Amino acid sequence: MEELLQHLINGLSLGSIYALIALGYTMVYGILQMINFAHSEVYMMGAFFAYYTAKYLNLSSSPGFGSLAIVLVVTMVLCSLLGLAIEKFAYRPLRKAPKLNVLITAIGVSLFLQYFAQLVFGADPKVFPTLIEEQTLFTIAGAPIKSFDVTILVVSLVSMGVLHFLVYHTKLGKAMRAVSHNASVASILGINVSRVIAYTFIIGSSLAGIGAILVGIKYQKIEPMMGTMIGLKAFVAAVLGGIGSIAGAVTGGLILGISEILVVVYGSSQYRDALAFLILIFILLVKPAGMFGKNRIEKV
Amino acid sequence: MLKVSNLKVNYGAIKGLKGISFNIQKGEIVSLIGSNGAGKTTTLRALSGIVESEGQIEFKGKEISKVPSHLRVTLGIAQSPEGRGIFPQMSVQENLELGAYSRNDKEQIKKDYNRCLELFPRIKERLWQMAGTLSGGEQQMLSISRALMCKPELLLLDEPSLGLAPIIVSQIFEIVKQLNSEGMTILLVEQNAKQSLTISHRAYVLETGLITLEGRGKELLNNDEVRRSYLGI
Secondary structure: OHHHHHHHHHHHHHHHHHHHHHHHHHHHHHHHOOOOOOHHHHHHHHHHHHHHHHHHOOHHHOOOHHHHHHHHHHHHHHHHHHHHHHHHHHHHHHOOOOHHHHHHHHHHHHHHHHHHHHHHHOOOOEEOOOOOOOOEEEEEOOEEEEHHHHHHHHHHHHHHHHHHHHHHHOHHHHHHHHHHHOHHHHHHOOOOHHHHHHHHHHHHHHHHHHHHHHHHHHHOEEOOOHHHHHHHHHHHHHHHHOOOOHHHHHHHHHHHHHHHHHHHHHOOHHHHHHHHHHHHHHHHHHOOOOOOOOOOOOOO | OEEEEEEEEEEOOEEEEEEEEEEEOOOOEEEEEOOOOOOHHHHHHHHHOOOOOEEEEEEOOEEOOOOOHHHHHHHOEEEEOOOOOOOOOOEHHHHHHHHOOOOOOHHHHHHHHHHHHHHOHHHHOOOOOEHHHOOHHHHHHHHHHHHHOOOOOEEEEEOOOOOOOHHHHHHHHHHHHHHHHOOOEEEEEEOOHHHHHHHOOEEEEEEOOEEEEEEEHHHHHHOHHHHHHHOOO
């Protein structure tokens, strides 16, 4: 029982990281109907931004919420700038091009960033600085609750709460939903569509940056290829929940995280990565629109 | 108020508009009638700036053909687009608020909002409903009131009668007339030639991307060619 609880908490924190990254995929898809494959590299770069911020400000000598907050803010800003740059220089010139061109460009940007990171940061894994000290905060029914997991859950919950508020209770959010449903109608109502798209990239990239820091805290190892697998899994989570749906990305992320941990514990850790793709194949066969997705009617 | 000269729109190799010229004076209702594919919607899309066009569009004496679409709203051009263009997963109220997206005059917005609800009592009853659950007529009313929330000087209406029951169509035309009597300048695009010509001061007939006829609404209503082609008489 304690063990199961422990695993569930583990799964929950892994799942909320997937959810944070999945949100970036789903939001960009919702607005541009494209899969931003470079998103996983924004996440990877986020890990390095956080690494160097902590290193140069010497924050690992004073772990705690203050240091975490500084790293979070700096990383979110840098990731936003990176996301904005990708949108402006790679995707915006292709706004009127066929979807396939944009998709291939996204893969190109992704590869470019991976090898750029290897060149600049080196291909060897780096140890992520200690931002939060590892300790058992309390126990529930005998299961120790660790500071890492609490941090991850609190940070993700707050981020998702802020995102929800932003999307459903602000003018920008209303504009984002309008553009996502019909960009040309949005623009005849006076909404600057390009600006809304830019904000979407800012928000998605910030969330990827947050996810990167949380992964750094939990697994303490970062390297230039770290985005590939987690990016694919977050993408699966977004598809599972229904791509384009915010609630779907969160649910999909949590389901994937928890089931992955359960497979490791009760099955074999070798099948850990296979599970995500099994889920992907299954969902594409059974319900391609995902759990919360709606079948889009393509108007001719 | 609006002067369009030699307006051309190309969709790839297909010519949507082959160079049309027309004008609208302040306070007028002008209709653009024509069959499917004649270029009526394309004309409105060009005026709102959601398709690229060649030629001149002069609005209130200012050349606007290169102004991006979201800024044309601020200049005073609002549109109720083809297919109503409402946001089905947002509440009726949110739809209306989006109409006032680029405005900052809070008090006037409030006034215009109340004015819309006065004009369309049916909308008022359904403020909290998702817009997608409204009937066709109500969606059309929402689309027009959302355009009014932009506080336009020129209102572009794309087939407001499409797919609606005759009694609702009459109501909508009544409201168009009422808006005009209060000073709104209106460009009405319609396939329903009879009713739109009846309420229009002037009209243009559009055929395959060219204007083939123009005249006063009543004149065109009695024109043999119009009667044969559009009124089925």
